[in-house]
Amino acid sequence: MPLQVTDQLSLLMDILRSHQLDQCGSNSECAQIQRLTNSLLQNPQTPLELRETLTSIQTYSQGGNSAPSVDQHVMGYQNELNQWMNVLEHN
Incomplete structure (x- = not known):
């Protein structure tokens, strides 16, 4: 059964919040986000x-999938992650 839009x-x-709070990530998480x-x-x-x-x-x-260091990539996007979480949480 496919996931609904809300799911x-x-x-x-959840994945983005993890990147935001932990300031790190993995290639598999980036692939899942994609x-x-x-x-x-x-x-x-x-x-x-x-x-x-x-x-x-x-x-x-x-x-993130092509970055030499996913963790550095995530850290470089902290401002955007904050903005995206704000948008997603309010829709």
């Missing part, structure tokens, strides 16, 4: 006001 957003927020954002962006039930944020998060996850 996907909740999972995405799968979630791809799915959400393709789903017509995803709120339109989240699409720009989801596109930014998708770019973040792609960069």
